[in-house]
Amino acid sequence: MEALFEVVVFLAIATFGAALARRLGLLAPILLVVLGLVLSFLPGFPQVRLDPELVLVGILPPLLYVAALETSVPAFRLNLRPILLLAVGLVIFTAFVVGTVVHLLLPDLPYAICLALGAVVAPPDAVAATAVARRVGLPRRIVTILEGESLLNDATALVLLRVAIAAATAGAGGVGPGYVAGEVLVATGGGVLVGVLGVLVFGFLHRRIDDPLLDNALSLIVPFAVVFAAERIHASGVVAVVVAGLGIGHRLPLLLSAxxxxxxxxxxxxxxxxxxxxxxxxxxxxxREVLRNVDEPFGRLLGITGAVLLAVFLTRFVWLFPAVYLARLVPRIRRREPSPPVQAPIVIGWAGMRGVVTLAAALGLPLTLAGDRPYQRALFIWLAFAVIVVTLVVQGATLPAVARRLRLPPDDPVQEALAAATVQQQAGRAARERLDALVDTVPEAVADRARRVVENRTNLAWEQLGGSERETPSRAYARLRQEMIDAEREVFRSARDAGRISEEALVRAYRDLDLEESLLRPEEAR
Incomplete structure (x- = not known):
């Protein structure tokens, strides 16, 4: 009962924090982290110890799955080269740089456990990247690259972490190239295989279900099912969830009813x-829990923390600029991908926020090394925690200002609206052709009504090219129809209160009116 009460309290605080962030114009992830930092020292406030398994198997899969569902597969494929350079190359580079820095500062520790810490702090967080990038309003290609990186980098880091922990706990002699190659093959290949099987199995089930509630329940099961299946064969659950989400999301219009x-x-x-x-x-x-176990002298702790933070921050930029511009020396890449403005890699570099996966991975570090030798595990957890807080609060809070200051060229809204209007006109033409083929099967008034719907939708698409300075006919209609819907709702509510109609009749009427109102405000449905 007490655990349930705490969950409700945390959800209520998270909801309040998100609402406060919107009211203040702040990014919700940053405000919630700061709020958590403050509450952690409040006397009597419940303390929670994060379970790494709960995060990696219970929280991360659904978040990765919904992010993958909403990711454009064509855009992902088009940007696969920069995504892999960040999600694989940068993670490995960061892990080795941070591991080397920590080993130089703590030379008594084996390099393998220092590399494990590097793998822990290497991947930017999927949740943080998506939440911040979309809120800031970065160009679509940069958002796609950041989201693609965040979908895959956890898999790279967790595989590297698994290898480093094996070397640290069994001794480096027990981990050779064959072991590393086998781990990579099983983790990535097995994850892809489980993800593809998930697409086939759950796609088949979705296609044969016509009940929205059952479809919804099945959608909730998918990420956990593929993660558990991947874990059973020691494959990467992250890869499995991402592959399943991308595959099902790409086919969603064909699998599900409206x-x-x-x-x-x-x-x-x-x-x-x-x-x-x-x-x-x-x-x-x-x-509070992290600080309680750290016993390093303050000056030494500050020095090690600063060195790790500097390494994490600089490695992203050191990797990004050569990866972006040296690649353009290859003629084929230069023709396909023109060099971006220098502001683009700066913004991508600044968007390297870490999150809960880093903390969960740190909490999963072994208690002892090879030969049952203890080490400063609490220090490693503190370093991971410091990287999360500093990158999220400092970089996340300043990212909007950095993006504005750099004046990154935005997406052209006119070109986007023109492309959408052109496709809408083609869709309208196809709808009218289908209507003409079926016009003899319905009354003339019904055909005229259907024809007006198509014409209105096409006109609305072309109106988007006119900008937002004036009230378009569609906006005027939405404003007028909203007033009419409010009047209708009041009549139905009064009739229910007077006992002239049943509650069921009120619910049916409200449902129809709510659906129509949602069409008047499409931005609220996103």
Missing amino acids: ASRLQIGAFWRLARFLLEGLVFLLVGLQL
């Missing part, structure tokens, strides 16, 4: 909102 898509979209928006808020709050709440 009602199922609407309900699943609403469900995952709520689930992501609650889980993201809870995750960042819990990260902040770990501060």
Whole structure:
């Protein structure tokens, strides 16, 4: 009962923090982390020790899955080279740089356990990257690259962490090239295989379900099912979830009915909102527990922490600029991908926030090394925690200002609106052709009504090219129709209160009016 009460309290605080962040114009992840830091020292406030398994198997899979569902597979494939350079190359580079720095500062420790810490702090967080990048309003290609990086980098880091821990606990002599190659093959290959099987199995089930509630329940099961299946064969659950999410998301229009898509979209928006808020709050709440176990002298602790933070920050930029511009020396890449403005790698470099996966991985570090030799595990957990807080609070809070100061060229809204209007006109033409083929099967008034719907939708798409300075006919209609819907709702509510209609009749009427209102405000459905 007490555990349930604490969960409700944390969810309520996370919701309040997100609402406060919106009111203040701040990024919710940052405010929630700071709020957690403050609450962690409040006397009598419940203290929570994060379970690494709960994070990696219970919280991360649904968040990765919904992010993958919403990722454009064509855009992901188009940007696969920069995504892999960040998600694989940069993670490995960061892990070795940080591991080397820590080994130089703590030479008595084996290099393998220092490399494990490097793998822990190497991957930017999937939740933080998505939440911050979309809120800042970065160009679409940069958002795609950051989201793609965050979908895959956890797998790279966790595989490297597994190898480093094996070397640290069994002795470096027990970990050779064959072991490393086998771990990589099983983790990535097995994860891809489980993910593809998940797409086939759950895609088959989705296609044969016509009940939105069952579709919604199945969608909730998918990320956990593929993670558990991947873990059973010691493969990467992260890779499995990402592959399953990308595959099912790409085929979603063919697998689900309109009602199922609407309900699943609403469900995952709520689930992501609650889980993201809870995750960042819990990260902040770990501060008191982390500090309690650290016994390093303050000056030494400050020096080691500063060195690790500097290494984490600089490695991203040191890797990014050669990866971006030296690659353009290859003619084929230069023709396909023109050199971006220098502001782009700066913004991508600044968006390296760490999150809950780093903390969960740190909490999963072994208690002892080879030969049952203890080491400063509490110090390593503190270093991971410091990297999370500093990168998230400092870089995340300043990212909007950095993006504005650099004046990164935004996406052209006119070109986007023109492309959408052109496709909408083609869709309208196809709809009219289908209507003409079926016009003899319906009354003329019905055909005229259907024809007006198509014309209005096409006109609305072309109106987007006119900008937002004036009230377009569609906006005027939405404003007028909203007033009419409010009047209709009041009549139905009064009739219910007077006992002239049943509660069921009121619910049916409100449902129809709510659906129409949602069409008047499409931005609220995202």
